[in-house]
Amino acid sequence: MDVTWSVDLSLDRGSPVPLYFQLSQQLESAIEHGRLRPGALLGNEIRLAGRLGLSRPTVRQAIQNLVDKGLLVRRRGVGTQVVHPRVRRPSQLSSLWDDLEAAGRRPSTLVRSLAAVPAPPEVATALGLADGAEVLRLERLRLADGEPLALLLTYLPPHGFRPSADELETTGLYRLLRTAGVTPHSARQTIGARAATPEEATALTEPPGAPLLTLTRTAYDTAGRAVEHGTHACRASRYSLDLQLLLRP
Amino acid sequence: MDVTWSVDLSLDRGSPVPLYFQLSQQLESAIEHGRLRPGALLGNEIRLAGRLGLSRPTVRQAIQNLVDKGLLVRRRGVGTQVVHPRVRRPSQLSSLWDDLEAAGRRPSTLVRSLAAVPAPPEVATALGLADGAEVLRLERLRLADGEPLALLLTYLPPHGFRPSADELETTGLYRLLRTAGVTPHSARQTIGARAATPEEATALTEPPGAPLLTLTRTAYDTAGRAVEHGTHACRASRYSLDLQLLLRP
DNA sequence: GAGTGGTCTAGACCACTAA
DNA sequence: TAGTGGTCTAGACCACTCC
Numbered sequence: 001m002d003v004t005w006s007v008d009l010s011l012d013r014g015s016p017v018p019l020y021f022q023l024s025q026q027l028e029s030a031i032e033h034g035r036l037r038p039g040a041l042l043g044n045e046i047r048l049a050g051r052l053g054l055s056r057p058t059v060r061q062a063i064q065n066l067v068d069k070g071l072l073v074r075r076r077g078v079g080t081q082v083v084h085p086r087v088r089r090p091s092q093l094s095s096l097w098d099d100l101e102a103a104g105r106r107p108s109t110l111v112r113s114l115a116a117v118p119a120p121p122e123v124a125t126a127l128g129l130a131d132g133a134e135v136l137r138l139e140r141l142r143l144a145d146g147e148p149l150a151l152l153l154t155y156l157p158p159h160g161f162r163p164s165a166d167e168l169e170t171t172g173l174y175r176l177l178r179t180a181g182v183t184p185h186s187a188r189q190t191i192g193a194r195a196a197t198p199e200e201a202t203a204l205t206e207p208p209g210a211p212l213l214t215l216t217r218t219a220y221d222t223a224g225r226a227v228e229h230g231t232h233a234c235r236a237s238r239y240s241l242d243l244q245l246l247l248r249p
Numbered sequence: 250m251d252v253t254w255s256v257d258l259s260l261d262r263g264s265p266v267p268l269y270f271q272l273s274q275q276l277e278s279a280i281e282h283g284r285l286r287p288g289a290l291l292g293n294e295i296r297l298a299g300r301l302g303l304s305r306p307t308v309r310q311a312i313q314n315l316v317d318k319g320l321l322v323r324r325r326g327v328g329t330q331v332v333h334p335r336v337r338r339p340s341q342l343s344s345l346w347d348d349l350e351a352a353g354r355r356p357s358t359l360v361r362s363l364a365a366v367p368a369p370p371e372v373a374t375a376l377g378l379a380d381g382a383e384v385l386r387l388e389r390l391r392l393a394d395g396e397p398l399a400l401l402l403t404y405l406p407p408h409g410f411r412p413s414a415d416e417l418e419t420t421g422l423y424r425l426l427r428t429a430g431v432t433p434h435s436a437r438q439t440i441g442a443r444a445a446t447p448e449e450a451t452a453l454t455e456p457p458g459a460p461l462l463t464l465t466r467t468a469y470d471t472a473g474r475a476v477e478h479g480t481h482a483c484r485a486s487r488y489s490l491d492l493q494l495l496l497r498p
Numbered sequence: 499g500a501g502t503g504g505t506c507t508a509g510a511c512c513a514c515t516a517a
Numbered sequence: 518t519a520g521t522g523g524t525c526t527a528g529a530c531c532a533c534t535c536c
Contacts, residue, residue, distance in 0.1 A: 016513095018523080018524060018525090019524080019525075020524080020525090038472075038473055039472065043502095044501080044502070044503095045502085045503070046502095054525085054526090055525060055526045055527060055528090056526090056527085056528090057306070057524095057525075057526075057527095058524080058525060058526080060503090060504095061524090061525095068317075070434070070435050073434070073471045074502095074503060074504090075502085075503075075533090075534080076502065076503045076504065076532070076533050076534070077501075077502050077503070077532080077533040077534030077535070078501095078502065078503080078533090078534060078535080079501090079502060079503080080502090080503080081471070083434065083435075083471050083473070084469070084471070084472055084473020084474075184496045185319070185322070185332065185495070185496060186319050186332075186493065186494060186495050186496060187493075187494045187496060188491070188492070188493055188494075189491070189492040189493075189494060190489050190490065190491055190492075191440060191462070191489060191490040191491075191492065192462060192485055192488075192489035192490070193442035193460040193461065193462040193485035194460055194485055195459075195460050209458070210444075211442040211443055211444050211460035211461070211485075212442065212460070213440070213441060213442040213462075219496070220333070222322045222330070222332050222333065223287075223288065223333055224287055224332070224333020225333075236441055236442035236443055236460075239441075240439050240440060240441035241439065241440040241441070242437070242438070242439055242440075243437070243438040243439075243440065244435065244436075244437055244438075245435060245436045245437075245438060246434070246435050247433045247434060247435060247436060247468070265532095267504080267505060267506090268505080268506075269505080269506090292521095293520080293521070293522095294521085294522070295521095303506085303507090304506060304507045304508060304509090305507090305508085305509090306505095306506075306507080306508095307505080307506060307507080309522090309523095310505090310506095323521095323522060323523090324514090324515080324521085324522075325513070325514050325515070325521065325522045325523065326513080326514040326515030326516070326520075326521050326522070327514090327515060327516080327520090327521065327522080328520090328521060328522080329521090329522080
């Protein structure tokens with residue numbers, strides 16, 4: 001049973017937005033708003049293409065898009081089906097700042113220190129620099145709705161880019177890096193836990209020895225240059241990480 | 250400068266393996282083995298297609314594959330470039346069992362309890378069952394090289410599938426589920442930290458109050474039925490989670 | 499046997515980048 | 518201006534699933 005007949009799909013060939021993307025967005029919105037119900041069969045790619053005046057590859061590209069997002073499943077000999085909506089949300093582990101904003105909480109940042117220092121050995125290794133090379137050391141306290149959430153210790157290699165404390169308190173670091181022409185491509189992240197040191201406990205208003213969730217991340221650009229290395233120490237009592245996984249066999 | 254000329258790319262049209270996949274694998278292996286160096290330009294999709302006797306869309310599909318894996322970057326007007334190899338490894342967060350095996354450690358499992366019980370409220374909610382519905386409760390101790398690593402508490406809805414303690418001690422749970430025809434499609438996971446309870450501390454040979462890394466996961470099939478819900482409590486001193494992220498703007 | 503997605507071809511025009 | 522990837526077309530045959 002073909003369900004897409006009941007959905008209003010309209011394409012604008014004059015738009016600079018690619019046709020496959022327009023279709024992909026409209027299908028996604030239809031799923032999101034329940035106009036395409038979970039389990040519904042999308043029906044024949046070829047008929048769909050014919051109805052929309054598109055070629056089949058274009059329609060396939062749109063569908064593949066949503067399959068990659070986990071909204072649709074294709075089964076050969078059966079059809080394309082809407083996945084049950086139990087699972088949604090960005091599957092990305094984006095920046096802490098953006099996560100908080102998206103969650104409707106009011107993030108803020110306090111810059112505790114910002115200085116050029118010689119890189120400690122472990123940092124030099126992570127950034128691919130010579131031992132003791134000069135790096136920018138940045139220590140921030142991240143708050144949500146005025147309540148301390150995490151201590152962020154960040155090291156930046158010399159980009160020629162030197163953010164001010166002011167900028168750092170009004171925007172996320174990644175956004176600043178991007179506007180400075182530094183675009184991270186991939187990152188390696190280690191998630192662990194440990195007990196808070198006395199200093200950390202004080203800064204985070206936790207009892208000494210409280211469990212912290214730690215995220216240590218190194219980000220790279222496409223040339224393989226390290227762009228950032230840092231550790232987030234989060235109050236486990238106030239913060240947890242939500243991940244969405246697609247399990248592909 | 251086109252680098253692919255120096256790489257031996259041979260396709261077998263008689264093979265059941267799709268051509269785009271053959272090409273994709275050979276390029277990946279060439280990158281992995283350094284025959285295609287980081288930063289190298291792959292050069293013109295059309296010439297590459299011509300040389301291999303393929304059509305351009307087929308070549309594009311192969312390349313897109315590697316772009317999605319983060320091994321290549323495309324830039325319009327410039328070309329397709331090999332990303333620096335700083336970052337590799339499966340970007341999936343797979344099963345704990347497989348992760349350990351891949352890391353060359355010897356995983357083992359001790360089943361501490363396995364019984365049908367009425368679902369606690371929180372579990373019933375997560376699994377989408379009525380309060381008090383019967384579920385399979387499974388408590389395991391995961392070890393690596395004989396050393397306790399994590400306590401795994403798992404709840405399974407009634408699949409008609411009832412694993413034996415024996416099977417559970419020799420294989421990972423997900424592998425068992427799959428052979429029973431239950432195929433997870435996506436999962437939602439929450440990562441946090443907390444202090445160990447006295448019982449947990451004993452089982453994990455940690456001091457009481459030691460920090461634990463906790464992973465709470467609910468997995469769903471394509472129909473949106475919950476397939477599994479459970480919590481892993483890992484010794485933070487012995488275990489951390491490695492993630493590989495691709496940052497797409 | 500009928501219907502589905504999976505793969506593949508041989509073209510075309512456009513937008514962007516760099517020299 | 519020349520070269521690149523981005524998008525799009527109109528077909529084709531195959532493998533698989535279900536009836």
